[in-house]
Amino acid sequence: MRKLLAAILVILLWNACKFNTGNKKTLPILGSRQTATKMVNGQSVTDTIYQTIPAIHYINQYGDSVTNKNLEGNIYVADFFFTTCPSICPIMQRNMLNVYNAFKDSAGFKIVSYTIDPQHDSVPVLKKYADKLGISGNTWWLVQGPKDATYTIAKSYLVSVEEKNPAGEYIHDGFFILIDKQKRIRGTYDGTKAEEVSKLIEDIKMLKAEPASATSK
Amino acid sequence: MKLKIIAGIGLLLVILIVSCQSEEQLEFDRYYSAGSIVYQSRCQNCHGAKGEGLQALMPPLTDSAFLKANRALLSCSVKYGLNGKVSISKKIFEGQMPPNDLAPIEIANVLTYVTNSFGNKMGTITSQQVEIDLRKCR
Numbered sequence: 001m002r003k004l005l006a007a008i009l010v011i012l013l014w015n016a017c018k019f020n021t022g023n024k025k026t027l028p029i030l031g032s033r034q035t036a037t038k039m040v041n042g043q044s045v046t047d048t049i050y051q052t053i054p055a056i057h058y059i060n061q062y063g064d065s066v067t068n069k070n071l072e073g074n075i076y077v078a079d080f081f082f083t084t085c086p087s088i089c090p091i092m093q094r095n096m097l098n099v100y101n102a103f104k105d106s107a108g109f110k111i112v113s114y115t116i117d118p119q120h121d122s123v124p125v126l127k128k129y130a131d132k133l134g135i136s137g138n139t140w141w142l143v144q145g146p147k148d149a150t151y152t153i154a155k156s157y158l159v160s161v162e163e164k165n166p167a168g169e170y171i172h173d174g175f176f177i178l179i180d181k182q183k184r185i186r187g188t189y190d191g192t193k194a195e196e197v198s199k200l201i202e203d204i205k206m207l208k209a210e211p212a213s214a215t216s217k
Numbered sequence: 218m219k220l221k222i223i224a225g226i227g228l229l230l231v232i233l234i235v236s237c238q239s240e241e242q243l244e245f246d247r248y249y250s251a252g253s254i255v256y257q258s259r260c261q262n263c264h265g266a267k268g269e270g271l272q273a274l275m276p277p278l279t280d281s282a283f284l285k286a287n288r289a290l291l292s293c294s295v296k297y298g299l300n301g302k303v304s305i306s307k308k309i310f311e312g313q314m315p316p317n318d319l320a321p322i323e324i325a326n327v328l329t330y331v332t333n334s335f336g337n338k339m340g341t342i343t344s345q346q347v348e349i350d351l352r353k354c355r
Contacts (some may be wrong), residue, residue, distance in 0.1 A: 084313070086263070086313075086315040089302075090263040090271050090274070090275055092272070093261045094271055129274070132272055132274045133272050135272065
């Protein structure tokens with residue numbers, strides 16, 4: 001009995017110490033991962049390969065092309081929407097505006113909203129929508145591209161989007177996805193919930209403060 | 218004996234309070250509280266928890282003058298949606314408001330809620346009134 005108590009005490013103490021000396025909190029890296037073993041200087045080194053966002057070719061509300069190159073060195077938040085969406089989009093946009101307002105003046109941060117209805121959401125439609133939303137500059141891009149590509153890319157953001165249902169509505173979930181400079185997924189947040197979006201804002205600050213060494217691992 | 222007196226006074230007070238709340242007030246309260254639930258599920262996404270709307274995309278519900286002037290049209294707008302341009306709070310809004318398949322009583326509930334929240338004060342909009350208004354929808 002006494003031994004057991006002692007063991008519990010030791011475990012408790014060890015955990016307490018670990019908590020105190022632990023590194024600064026970092027965000028997890030989400031998505032699937034693989035390991036790759038390669039030879040470096042005659043020694044075999046195993047690396048973890050994390051899921052990343054593949055190359056994209058889109059056009060934003062200004063008619064400018066948006067590729068991975070334009071996003072290089074940026075942390076960004078992605079979501080999926082369409083301008084005529086009557087259901088969850090307005091509340092998502094209301095919440096995303098909070099994110100926009102928090103970071104619109106800070107370098108190295110972007111928001112990328114993919115339209116899932118490119119046929120309707122042409123560049124002029126997106127521009128008009130952006131104007132009405134009250135966003136300007138190059139912090140928040142509303143992008144459009146081939147529908148198939150968008151449906152495929154959604155999967156790599158762990159987001160589900162579906163074709164129009166019989167009622168003529170697109171089904172898409174309202175997640176905001178946080179992507180780091182290495183194009184890895186660092187968080188998913190329900191964009192329809194104000195408190196989750198507040199957490200996203202905090203997490204972006206944390207991710208911005210993450211040292212380069214930690215992110216280049 | 219004392220207990221009886223206290224109980225009697227208590228009962229009197231209760232009767233007094235209840236009778237102060239007129240039938241009309243009770244009806245209003247019923248409409249208003251039911252309306253807040255309809256609002257949350259059918260309107261709040263676009264129009265916001267405080268009826269603030271969304272930038273220049275979704276009109277706010279705080280324009281009391283507009284609501285008063287269009288009182289008889291509100292039921293139609295809720296039921297059949299809106300299309301085209303409207304001027305609300307000195308801003309032009311265009312686009313579509315989707316129709317809402319609601320019963321007259323639900324429309325009355327939600328209209329009573331909206332027209333008596335967010336700084337508006339228009340009293341009860343009854344389901345009888347909604348039915349009359351709906352017949353005149355274009």
